Amino acid sequence: MPVPVRVSAGDDGTVLITPAAAADPPGPDFTHADPRGPDFTYAVLDVAGAVLAWPVLGGPVPPTAYVHDAGRAQQWLWALYGERVALAVHERALGRTAADRTALADVAARLGLGHWAARWWPASYTDGIPALEPDVLGVELAALTHRCQQLFDDGGDQPDDRAAELIEDHRAALAPLIQWWHATAHHPAHTARHLETVLTLVDAAADGAGLEGPALRHLRTALGERHPAGVPAGPGPPVDLGALFARHDGYALAAGAPTATGGRVIARGAGANDWRRYPHGYVDAAEDAVSWTARALGARRRIEVEVVAHRAAPAATGTLLVADVRVHGGHRGRVPLTRRDDLWAGYADVDLDAEPPTGPGPAGVEVGVLLPGFDPGAASAHAADDRAARDAVRALARQRLATAAQSFPYDAAQSFLYDAPQSFPYGEAPHTAVSTPFLAETAAAATAADEDY
Template identity: 30%
Template sequence: MTAFTVRWDPHAIRVGDRPPHPERTMLVEARGALLYWDALDLRPHPAAEVFDARAAGEWLWEVYGPETAADVLDGAASVATEWDSPVLAAARNLALLHWAGAWWPASHAAAVPALPADLLRAETAWYTAGLDHLLDDEAAVERALADVDLTALTGRTDHETAALAADLADLADAFGVELRSAAMRREDWALAAGGAEPGLAVASGSAPIDWSLVPARALDAAGEATWRFENRSGAWMLAVTAPAAPGAVPTALTAVVGAVEVPLHYDPDTNTFGGEAPAPPEFAMRLGGGRPIEVRSPGYVADGPDRASSDPDRAERRAALVAFARERLASPAATLTERSAA
């Protein structure tokens, strides 16, 4: 049984509460409502914010059951449901896959493998099609199918993936979408990672990576970024290295140490992001007992007001999501994408 409080305000009917942090939020944007699952909450039913009761009323019963949906829309102060349906299961899986695309904590250090991107896109497209009647984006299926790489799928030999590829090919025909037939080569994404021989290190340090500041499949979610302030032939330089995630996708990253910004580039040979930038000589005088380092992706805003690296709960939050990912890999309810990664 899943129970929720229901609150009405001038803008929405709020069923339960949205998850407390973005990295725990699994979301489906439906017609007239947003559905939220908390990745660390095992309950099958989502919290919701209903903005258009008339539009949401056409499908809300498929998620909560007819009686509970009617109670929500009729102004009940609380509701409870044991409803189960294929639509509810598909919606939760779609929310999970969207979450995985943005937040999956792939890490060499924590032994969490990367998810196969081709299967992630394919399964997302499949579940999107199954929920086409309740999604807010009328072109959601076409958009999802446009991301599917048929060559990458047919290159796999397991029966489940072969069946999914065949189903998606039929689905693409029905929606008039031409699936991509050539996988993007790694070389198309490769970026040069420059660097010179290290000089005389005056100071160095490291700090855990704040994975909420970078897109998924960039940095190792459980790794540490390191920095060296050094004198190289009379020039003062700040060099930074950060471990990449398993199956990393080259991404524009910037490391910030104090007031110095260091652009980072992906090196596929070492599977790291690295870079260096000039730093003023007085930089060393302000180091004190240590210097925090933050690695972020310019223009990427994924967290809220509590995103500061001084947040005392951030390490615990990261550990909880890493544990969740490990559990998903071994779960009987794992998606094909997760089972393939495991």
Template identity: 30%
Template sequence: MTHPEQTALVEAAGALVRWDVLGEPGPVTEVHEQQRAAAWLWELTEDPAVLAAVHRLARLNWAQSWWPASTVAGVPPLHPALLAAEHAVATAAVSHLLDDEQATERALSALLPLPLAALSGHAEALVLAEELAELAEDFGVTPPTPTAALTREGFALAAGADTRPDGVVMQQGSALVDWSMVPAGAVDAAAEATWFILRRNGKTLLEVTARPAPGGVPPRLAAQFGPIDLPLEPTPAGALTGSIPLPANALLLPADQRVLTVYAPGFAEPAPPDPAAADRRAALIAHARTRLDDPAATLTERTARLLWSGA
């Protein structure tokens, strides 16, 4: 897909069914094995309930991969237990048309304790728990015991982290983090990564800082700045930071090489920035905000703000 970050996708038997979360409401179906797809494809046009169930799974798949949690933009993270529970139930509902025959078992294996105490006013949460218990019993799985909501440890740190380094700053800049260059939930969806060339203790250094996403465990990433690569490690201040000594001629790098790319080694290779990425990112962040109060959104999306503010 041209823009996977705005694509809600279901991998069905012999076909892909996808929606553009920023575009038209109807799906696009790409058939690559006609015989396999023919066994279920008719259901999408003849049974609105099946189409709605596939759409729901597609939306949950998008949320798992691309939800733009951001301290900067005020988009709370999704509760992983609710997301896993809704994903398992939605997967089971359309398991007969999925490409992976073990999809429901795999979804059940990702279950986490539901925060039912924090959702005592939401009847939907109890319904979800009951559906999940029935599904788990059918597959011989014991669902985890319900627990409290997420902890906000690290959220305030990330929100207030000072990204300006110690030393005499000689050059500085910032760049968006391409979402396709890092795993889902690795970085704050709206924050820019920053770079500084500075003098400290008689040395010229390049220092790069990225802001991790709220609610997750900061991963180890890397940054490329012109011909220079350096690792980014989590710090107690709640940021991902790395620094590396620079040769004396580093300040003479031409402007087209003073470009910062943050990526996850082994996950993606650095690539030139997409000029249209900023607009798509802003649109997806705005879309996520609407989902927080949309009655048609998933329970996970509609309760994200409640669970995060009360954690």
């Protein structure tokens, strides 16, 4: 069943394809509105001649497309949206039309979600949301990228077309994945099928890119020895996924000395944890990961800031976060933070005795955390709906992990990754390509049980 979409023209000459609301007029006379909501609620893919965006919250919908080169985009428009939308873009027939749900649409949406997870997954020790193993996720992203090659061309301007680079960066996961595949005689058949397909696509992508090395030779040998039905030759013993993908970096809440000692505590509070202000993997994603304490030391006033670190946060002294501190809406000051065990911590003297504003401006202490040079700017932070959006993303992560813990028994839905995918009308599939867990989510769900989450 087709779903209505709108084809419109942007102010900069782009062609926009957006899911249409029921109240949209049938003609071209409407005002286009960009997707609303924080950017961490959208999965994005940079493809030939366009950028695609899907909301990660809510039901499946066609992607919004920002087409900046309609000629290049024609190679995939028909396969992603169907012939009606491709023709409308080609002829610039602005207005309402209908998009089909296609096999490429399902796989592309999953690839976009995988990139979203690599950037925005809300890993938090304190919230009980385990991190995704980056090598396992990277290998599956390489497989999906290879599967979505129709979306890309040789223009060199599509950062998401990097299957070979993903394989090179994450080949350490190949041996554990092969071991997992060999053990799938002890798991449901769809688990073996999922693993086999990912490994086969990675092998094809590596062969096409001319990649070599011991890990890839081991992969080709393992795939070459499988039986015609895809069952590995000489299936191995059961594996403990928690042990197979366990992280050995160690992580526990620090119980060391406070950032500064002495003085009288005059105030405490929690700061803002805006995920957009630092790279993924630096800070625990919990809402209360940022805390501060104000002390009086004689006539001086000191603010101490502590931020719970992500388990993968860099410990190098050259990589420093800072705390963004503002008192009573006045000048913003920055407090350098250094990594100490599981914390980023720092302190600085501030003027806490300033008079609070008498007007509508903010009163009190505001503290956030950012990486200089990465931060999009304080003006984009602290939107009123950001807390609700972050909570919704956490709920999504927990839901996906719960599904992964059940070994995702949805054979029909898994067809997105296989040679003859089934397509469902938008909103009617009980389990879609997007809702099916990634291998990294399955491994994380198993590992979390062994790591006291």
